[in-house]
Amino acid sequence: MNLIKVFLAAPVLAILVIPFIKVKGKGIAVFSAIGLNAFLSGALALQTLGGQSLEFLFSGSLITGPVNLRIDAISGWFILIINFIFITGSFYGLFYMKAYQKQKNNITLHSIVFVLLHTSLISLCAVQNSLVFLIVWEIMALSAFFAVIFEHEKMATLGAGINYLIQSHVSIVFLMFGFIWVAIKTGSYDFSALTAYTAQHPGASGLVLFLCFFIGFAIKAGFVPFHTWLPYAHPAAPAHISGIMSGVIIKIGIFGILRMVTLIKTDYYSIGLVILAFSVISGLYGVMLAIVQHNLKKLLAYHSIENIGIIGMGIGIGCIGLGTNNHLLASLGFAGGLLHTLNHALFKSLLFFTAGNVYQATHTLHVDHLGGLIKKMPQTALLFLIAAIAISGIPPFNGFISEFIIYSGFYYWMQGSMIGQLMTIIFSVLALVLIGGLALLCFTKAFGIVFLGSPRQKFHHEVKEMPFLQLLPLYFIAFFIVFIGVFPQLFLNVIAQPVNVLAGVHLSGGIPFPEKASSLMQPVTWGMWIFILIILALWGFRKLLMRNKKITTDVTWGCGYVAPTEKLQYTAGSFVRSYSKLFRPLLLSSKTEKEVERIFPSGGSYETHIYDRIEKYLVDNPIASYKSLLGRFLFLQNSKLQFYILYGIVFIVSVICIPLFYDQIVLFIDFIKKI
Amino acid sequence: MLSLILILTAALFFTGIIIRVKSIASGRKGPGIFQPIYDVVRLFKKGVVYSETTSFIFRIAPTIYFASVVMAMLVVPFGKTKGILSFDGDFIFFAYILALGKFFSIISAMDTGSSFEGMGASREALYSMFAEPAFFILMGSLALLTGYTSFHEMFVALHIGSYISYALAILGTFVLMMVAMIENSRMPIDDPKTHLELTMVHEVMILDNSAFDLGLILSAGYLKFAIYGAIVVNLFIGVFPLQYSIPMFFVIQFVLASGVGLIESFMARFRMSHNAQFIFVLTSVSLLIFFGALLILGKFV
Numbered sequence: 001m002n003l004i005k006v007f008l009a010a011p012v013l014a015i016l017v018i019p020f021i022k023v024k025g026k027g028i029a030v031f032s033a034i035g036l037n038a039f040l041s042g043a044l045a046l047q048t049l050g051g052q053s054l055e056f057l058f059s060g061s062l063i064t065g066p067v068n069l070r071i072d073a074i075s076g077w078f079i080l081i082i083n084f085i086f087i088t089g090s091f092y093g094l095f096y097m098k099a100y101q102k103q104k105n106n107i108t109l110h111s112i113v114f115v116l117l118h119t120s121l122i123s124l125c126a127v128q129n130s131l132v133f134l135i136v137w138e139i140m141a142l143s144a145f146f147a148v149i150f151e152h153e154k155m156a157t158l159g160a161g162i163n164y165l166i167q168s169h170v171s172i173v174f175l176m177f178g179f180i181w182v183a184i185k186t187g188s189y190d191f192s193a194l195t196a197y198t199a200q201h202p203g204a205s206g207l208v209l210f211l212c213f214f215i216g217f218a219i220k221a222g223f224v225p226f227h228t229w230l231p232y233a234h235p236a237a238p239a240h241i242s243g244i245m246s247g248v249i250i251k252i253g254i255f256g257i258l259r260m261v262t263l264i265k266t267d268y269y270s271i272g273l274v275i276l277a278f279s280v281i282s283g284l285y286g287v288m289l290a291i292v293q294h295n296l297k298k299l300l301a302y303h304s305i306e307n308i309g310i311i312g313m314g315i316g317i318g319c320i321g322l323g324t325n326n327h328l329l330a331s332l333g334f335a336g337g338l339l340h341t342l343n344h345a346l347f348k349s350l351l352f353f354t355a356g357n358v359y360q361a362t363h364t365l366h367v368d369h370l371g372g373l374i375k376k377m378p379q380t381a382l383l384f385l386i387a388a389i390a391i392s393g394i395p396p397f398n399g400f401i402s403e404f405i406i407y408s409g410f411y412y413w414m415q416g417s418m419i420g421q422l423m424t425i426i427f428s429v430l431a432l433v434l435i436g437g438l439a440l441l442c443f444t445k446a447f448g449i450v451f452l453g454s455p456r457q458k459f460h461h462e463v464k465e466m467p468f469l470q471l472l473p474l475y476f477i478a479f480f481i482v483f484i485g486v487f488p489q490l491f492l493n494v495i496a497q498p499v500n501v502l503a504g505v506h507l508s509g510g511i512p513f514p515e516k517a518s519s520l521m522q523p524v525t526w527g528m529w530i531f532i533l534i535i536l537a538l539w540g541f542r543k544l545l546m547r548n549k550k551i552t553t554d555v556t557w558g559c560g561y562v563a564p565t566e567k568l569q570y571t572a573g574s575f576v577r578s579y580s581k582l583f584r585p586l587l588l589s590s591k592t593e594k595e596v597e598r599i600f601p602s603g604g605s606y607e608t609h610i611y612d613r614i615e616k617y618l619v620d621n622p623i624a625s626y627k628s629l630l631g632r633f634l635f636l637q638n639s640k641l642q643f644y645i646l647y648g649i650v651f652i653v654s655v656i657c658i659p660l661f662y663d664q665i666v667l668f669i670d671f672i673k674k675i
Numbered sequence: 676m677l678s679l680i681l682i683l684t685a686a687l688f689f690t691g692i693i694i695r696v697k698s699i700a701s702g703r704k705g706p707g708i709f710q711p712i713y714d715v716v717r718l719f720k721k722g723v724v725y726s727e728t729t730s731f732i733f734r735i736a737p738t739i740y741f742a743s744v745v746m747a748m749l750v751v752p753f754g755k756t757k758g759i760l761s762f763d764g765d766f767i768f769f770a771y772i773l774a775l776g777k778f779f780s781i782i783s784a785m786d787t788g789s790s791f792e793g794m795g796a797s798r799e800a801l802y803s804m805f806a807e808p809a810f811f812i813l814m815g816s817l818a819l820l821t822g823y824t825s826f827h828e829m830f831v832a833l834h835i836g837s838y839i840s841y842a843l844a845i846l847g848t849f850v851l852m853m854v855a856m857i858e859n860s861r862m863p864i865d866d867p868k869t870h871l872e873l874t875m876v877h878e879v880m881i882l883d884n885s886a887f888d889l890g891l892i893l894s895a896g897y898l899k900f901a902i903y904g905a906i907v908v909n910l911f912i913g914v915f916p917l918q919y920s921i922p923m924f925f926v927i928q929f930v931l932a933s934g935v936g937l938i939e940s941f942m943a944r945f946r947m948s949h950n951a952q953f954i955f956v957l958t959s960v961s962l963l964i965f966f967g968a969l970l971i972l973g974k975f976v
Contacts, residue, residue: 374730437804448785523762535742550722570793
């Protein structure tokens with residue numbers, strides 16, 4: 001209890017203190033507040049992973065009713081992920097924000113919302129009262145909005161921020177609808193009311209309720225087609241915020257979905273199929289658009305959508321396992337999903353932080369303006385490479401482990417399935433394989449164009465590596481990426497508890513999760529180690545053989561052409577050209593072209609832009625038609641005060657009169673009905 | 676262990692046979708079948724030339740590429756004997772570890788900053804992406820058919836009995852061989868003996884590699900052929916005892932190698948722009964296998 005009071009007091013104190021201290025102190029205040037809270041909540045979360053479930057009851061207020069805080073293993077897992085990313089992120093942010101030191105007020109606001117963001121995210125994992133949950137959710141959404149629009153003097157940043165703000169409120173509408181529905185039916189705001197209500201009303205109502213929550217949380221998580229805010233918000237935010245957004249804020253959507261899976265009792269099989277369908281589409285669509293992006297952070301943002309798809313596949317399999325009472329399948333699915341949540345938080349935040357380094361060094365994120373950075377920033381390049389391999393799901397790093405578990409889930413589900421399920425499986429596997437292949441294409445492009453080759457543009461300032469302290473949190477993340485890759489069982493033991501809660505193993509007395517998964521992962525671990533040994537042995541052999549050989553350096557072989565310039569290099573666009581030609585029907589690309597003409601050409605140009613097809617049809621077009629509809633009423637807004645007063649009077653009169661004439665109106669309607 | 680020795684032996688002569696068959700088909704005598712191995716040994720003895728543009732990526736990439744192929748080799752079984760490593764889902768590991776090698780060979784090509792190598796890298800990335808679904812669906816069908824998910828158990832449990840299963844085995848061989856062709860950049864996807872850099876895929880990626888690194892890349896190619904050959908062999912020999920299966924292994928590898936040689940002698944490479952579609956067709960063929968598996972199991976309701 002006291003722990004929670006301290007937990008709430010720390011951010012309040014930090015927020016009160018931050019405006020009155022120097023810029024340097026602000027960063028440290030933020031970091032220490034987050035560190036303290038992370039320590040407190042992390043200590044509780046670690047207990048839950050051991051199998052305990054902690055409950056705290058507050059009397060609450062007249063409106064909310066009693067407020068229940070419960071930290072079970074699922075909350076614990078997410079709290080730990082949030083804390084890890086926030087600690088590394090805020091430490092990185094300390095250095096990233098140095099460039100903005102002069103904007104004092106702006107930094108004050110940023111520091112405050114940063115602390116709020118952390119506190120609200122942690123609280124969301126614990127709160128069990130829907131009204132309080134919504135309020136905290138709103139605090140989280142608003143503070144994330146303010147964190148995103150740090151560079152609000154740029155129009156694009158502000159636009160992205162407002163886009164995000166609106167969409168997160170659409171998400172809140174869905175959540176509110178779901179919570180109010182249950183509150184009206186049961187009269188309680190407690191989360192247990194959800195369980196009670198859906199257990200009493202089997203059938204469609206539980207399903208609709210779940211879908212309602214799913215859409216609400218899916219907007220936050222960035223499932224296609226609710227993803228359109230994401231590719232704008234991530235690039236607009238400062239690097240540490242992008243890393244945190246992609247690492248944990250969208251994961252709170254995943255947490256919400258998982259929480260609803262444990263709370264709502266309904267037909268899990270159908271839910272699983274729905275989630276699987278959304279996930280497959282998200283995964284494929286995300287990576288398909290990621291490939292053609294030319295802004296490094298936007299590319300990473302689309303990859304977040306892809307990875308949310310992969311996490312969703314895990315959750316989908318898990319729900320299907322629950323629905324068919326197949327506990328091993330359920331635990332494989334949920335384990336894959338939960339582990340990929342951590343994995344994605346790790347490598348995506350690392351990617352965004354390294355992208356931040358690139359931006360700080362070169363002041364651009366356009367991949368075609370970069371190149372050859374590996375020579376100037378070798379450490380950043382290495383970190384980016386590790387994360388890129390991990391996100392492509394390639395061994396020996398962590399991305400492979402979670403994808404392997406999800407694959408195992410699919411192939412395990414295959415046994416004893418009938419044709420309909422088998423078709424689902426085979427197409428999901430097909431999607432997962434394609435996602436892997438496309439991610440490989442995308443990250444060889446990103447790494448190859450940004451870091452390799454020779455610079456495509458001369459910069460007027462010196463491009464140099466970041467200081468070691470700034471790279472320190474990045475190394476820390478990279479360490480975990482490798483660690484999970486080579487010691488997966490350790491982490492499978494850690495997630496055993498949340499998986500068992502989700503898969504309901506403790507209820508049914510089925511086989512506990514870790515045994516099967518450990519036996520599954522043990523040989524993979526051997527494989528990883530053998531592989532690393534082979535590489536080392538081969539490298540040693542190479543060293544030995546090259547010991548007294550002549551090493552010459554020369555220019556790159558230009559196939560006979562002796563004066564190649566850096567402009568002849570492959571660009572990002574040309575690297576994916578054959579891909580974008582093949583997928584043209586699915587992508588919405590426009591190009592403007594000015595050809596080189598006549599004997600004395602005045603210059604030519606070529607530009608391509610890729611737009612999101614779903615965004616066009618699902619967001620832009622409806623908004624455009626809505627706008628044109630509203631445009632018809634523009635005559636009302638004629639800037640004449642007299643008219644406005646008239647509107648007011650008309651409104652007041654009608655408010656007073658309609659109840660008076662209510663009976664007559666009813667009579668009139670009845671009369672019409674009789675006719 | 677047995678599979679490792681057999682694959683290594685097959686790798687010694689597989690590429691040599693292809694070259695010999697091609698020579699004979701074009702009316703020449705041709706080099707001995709161990710000439711490719713001599714070439715690698717010769718390369719191992721040479722001094723190395725690096726491009727000024729390259730970084731450490733270019734130096735470590737061939738090593739990692741070769742190591743990934745060796746690792747993939749370790750999970751391939753032989754008939755009733757297991758590979759060095761055998762576990763549930765090892766074919767996923769197999770495909771993904773090869774992908775790591777590909778990742779490095781692609782970025783090492785990008786590292787040189789040459790437009791030609793970038794072109795090859797782009798093509799390699801695209802083709803390998805399209806080839807993977809076919810492999811996974813094929814393996815998925817075998818998993819469905821046998822109820823296991825490791826190479827070894829699947830191949831042991833695979834009994835060829837009915838007409839449909841013959842058809843499946845033939846289709847499976849076709850898919851695996853095509854995947855092998857794509858992985859090794861041979862005809863009809865890529866022509867290793869082409870003379871124009873613009874029409875190359877794999878060859879153009881390694882233009883700047885020399886000495887030991889080039890030797891590694893070449894020998895990785897030989898190994899890859901033998902590995903895929905071994906997987907094809909495994910489709911047929913699951914039930915036979917060793918004294919029959921080992922000769923069968925070499926016979927089938929020999930037939931495959933001469934088949935590749937003959938194809939390369941009498942066929943032209945596909946147009947580059949049609950390759951992607953062709954590779955995607957492989958996925959449909961593997962879907963056919965999947966439906967065949969459904970038929971055998973009587974799950975078509």
